[in-house]
Amino acid sequence: MSVLNQKTIKKKISFNGTGLHSGKKVIMTLFPAPPNSGIIFKRSDLQINNLIHPNVFNVSSASYCTKLTNEYGVSVSTVEHLMAALCGLGIDNLLVDLSSEELPIMDGSSKNFVDAIKDIGFNISDQPIRIIKIDKKITYKDGEKFISFEPNKISLEIDFEIKYKQNSILNQKNKKNIYMDNLTDIYNSRTFCLFEDVEKLKKMGLAQGGSLDNAIVVKGNEILNEEKLRNSNEFVNHKILDCLGDIYLAGYRMVGKITSSQGGHNVTNQGLRDLLSNNENYSIIELKEKNIPHSFLIKNTLKSSA
Ligand SMILES: [Zn+2]
Known part of the structure; x- marks a missing residue:
């Protein structure tokens, strides 16, 4: 079966944890889902209107975490670390069942999600994957913060820079090729905050x-x-x-080059809104193996069997 066909997980997986911001206990269960269903969130603590389909336009808040709200006002929040794991592992279809409004934070990274999904394994369908290909450069700026999306051949590159005055953070810059590079350090990296902001946040x-x-x-x-x-x-x-989790809210994995300085959930979401609000900026294509360079197939075959 082709590595370019849509994937889901083999069996359901449950996580018990606490919401970072709500402090509420939550059980999150990931269920396999059929081809072309995408990633769907379900609030099983509610009887009606409890499905939320991720979309960059239903991000209702992007300060400190990413929150999605459906047309009935039902929300799920802190979706980004799970979405990043799903994007990196190439999970196209999944039902995410939640007993509360916020996903479990686990250890603050995507490590637990990635390890559990790799352990349970994948089911590959006979349906080809679709991707969003960036056709035109779009830049969103907010003071010194910015994000740009530009065309790229077949990969997704994220080039990110942060600037802090604290010596233990300072300026850091890194670039990853999401479909080619080993992402272990990305998945394992935890969320962070400044001690002086803890009281303010609480x-x-x-x-x-x-x-x-x-x-x-x-x-x-x-x-x-x-x-x-x-x-x-x-x-x-x-x-x-x-950033990877936030861009997966676009609905499909992306091919392009993303550069951001001092950005975050809000800058990424505003940039995505600008990108996706005009269909001259991008195209949605079905990946057929004959269109793909050999090296891409080899690397992805190795990755999916690892
Ligand atoms: Zn985060």
Whole structure:
């Protein structure tokens, strides 16, 4: 079966955890889904209007996490780390059943999701995958922050830069080719915040479930977590993870080059809205193996059997 055909997971997988911002306990169960269904969220704590189809235009809040709201006002939040895992692993179709409004934060990264999905394995359908190909360069700017989307041959590159005055973060920059590179450092990188922002976030009703078990906390030049850093670029690598999850809300995986400086959920979402609001900027194509360079197929075959 072709690696370019749509994938789902082999069997259901459950995660027990806590929402980072709500602090609520949640059970999340991932179920296999048929071809062409996409990723669907279901709030099983609600009886009606409980399905939410990810879309860049139903992002209702993108400060501190990405929240989706359907036309009935039903929401799911902090979808980005799961979406990044699904995008990186090439999961096209999945039902995400939730017992509460926010996904479990786990260890603050995508590690648990990626490990569990790899363990359970994939089901490959006979339907070809579709991708969004960027045809025109689009840049969104907000002061010093920006994101740009430009055409690229067959890969998805994310080039990200952050600038902080704290010595333990400072300026970090990294670039990943999502379909070719090993993404372990990206998946394993945890969310982070500054110690001085913790109180502010809690007062805003956010980070109620936050702790040193699910976020890196930076105080001055010090990292308060016992674990310290998992990789030397963990801060910017987490921003690449967030960006990957946020762009998968476009509905399909993407082919293009994405460059961002000091961006985040909101900048990525605004840029995606600009990109996808005009169909001259992109095309949706079905991938047929005969159109794809040999090297891409070899690498992806190796990746999917690893
Ligand atoms: Zn994040």
